[in-house]
Amino acid sequence: MDEKVIELKLCLDKLGGFRMDDFKERIALQKKIYLMQLSGLDLGYRFNWYIRGPYSPSLADVAFDAWNNKDLLDEICLEYELNQEASEHIDKIKDLIESKCPLEDDLEHYKWLELLASVHYLKHVAYLTDVNKENKNDLCQKIKSLKPFFTLEQIEVAWDTLNKWGLIKNKTLKT
């Protein structure tokens, strides 16, 4: 059992548990790890742009393997623990990952995670030429065109939430 599988399981346990039963849980898993890595705890996954936002094929591979070996993994994980520094990194960003969309008609949690991760990715990683990435209105309009299933208000709230966390100005929490 490789360390990468154990690492993933222990990080997800700290973020509320490792579940992959349906597509909502799989989307949430991808976005949780994307956001968690912004804390400076880098598991080494890099994300491509995809319809539902940042997505890592490697993370999907490891997660499916882990899920298929869950019994053995649960047993082996009893022998391991996250070290203190890693735990502290997760603690720094846990509130963002567990946050809910502050609007009254709030989004399901996996969709909120998708939106947070997408806004961050488009602001800091993706190749966009026709948009001023520094301008909230421009970027939110662009996201609306890429993700028509979100309202502009929801997108702007996600931007504001990331901004409060310092993740609009900076790419990661550590900088």
Added chain:
Amino acid sequence: MKVYKWINENIYGSIPVTKTEFDLINTKAFQRLRNIKQLGLAHLVFPTADHSRFSHSLGVMHIIGRMAAHLRNKYQIFNTKEVDKLRIAGLLHDIGHYPLSHVGEKVYQLLTKKEAIITKKRKGNKNEENILHIASTELKQEDVNHEKLGKYVILNREEIKKILERDDFDPNEIAKIINGEHINLAYDQLIHSGLDADRLDYLLRDTTQTGAKYGLVDLDYIIRMLSVGRDENDNVWIGIDKRAIHSIEHFLLARYFSYSQVTWHRTIRGFEIMATALFYEMAKRGMVYDSFEQLKRIVDTDNWINFNDNYFYQKISEFSNRINNELCNILLFNLNNRRRAKLIYEEKDFRNGKAKSHSYAALENLIYKKRDEILKIANEHNIPEDFIFNQELSLKIDKIPSSTLLDITDENKKETIMVIDKGKIFPISSLPSSIIHPLSERSLYCLRLYVVDLFIGKTLEESNNLFDSFISDFKRLYDNELKFLKEKLP
């Protein structure tokens, strides 16, 4: 495209290139790829597998160009400038590759891996410091993968940047396409998907060069039958026309066999782990570039051009004069003399999720839970503990099981190939009429236990005889475990 030159080669006959491409090919950074073998150490088993990242890169450029031109002509989803852009991304997609391809890449992933983020509650497992154990660890340290290094080359190597900017290509955009960070999903599907130009070229090329004929897919038909569909949000999906579904089934099975028979070959894998261990050890001792940061600093110098397979062989030759470590000494001897790591035991399991066979679970238990019992037998045969290492691999025919694709909005469908029927899209594994449907529910798992051949000075036959008694003792241990499992979980 305006053809400037033709390049003759053995897979496609001849490849047309534009002036921009020709100039890029003639840069020192691209010529460097001539000295990086596509399949690392596979030539130690398949003697003619000596093709390079250079020829593969030309092939990917050619295929992506043909795919994009077909989609432009028939569906108008690209314009001519975009086709040119995609060809350049194909040409440069491996520009940052490492010596011995994925062997070197793995070394820099190991070196970059930050301090461990997990710790074992009870210490005392020496195995975790063993360089062979470290070398056989699967990592996902993608911040230093060859695409990331390639991005650095494209953005910082003046000779490349100048040509791209001269001909109105944005180096940053090319690098983002290669790294899957472009928001145009159609670009991404041609370069990073279940049916991308990279896979099509390496299947055909590896097949031709190794002589293992698993990967002879029908390239012309596949390209001709590429089609376009749209999902409920009007996103463009590139897939295959339903009439050509069997060509894709063949492609997926060909890839599966090619991986299981060539890429995963037990002897090649054994040599690769030995080479990774040596490369890693040299880096730890500062005898080779010892960090990704150091590589970034040499990208725009001539040292970068020499960072190829020859770099590795030159360095291990220097290493052999200074070495004072028994394991490294033996690994060097074995690599130089093609003395392969011996396979103590191997189990394969083509299974659906968690339902492991008894025979696989028995080996897994011994390796992960009862390793001390294996090491006890090794000690009885005077085999040092750190000469034993294991490897676990998993391989899927289609990356994602059909049962996970029931909801069309599932993002994991990125991993599968789309079948297009009258403009509608269906993941191939979701179609009950396709052979991929049942097969996609299963993965091939492979667990191997190796021991380094440590008998320098003995003939191969003498060495084999010495190991036979160790292996038969191991077999008794394994049979007992298997019997125990069958009784416990009939």
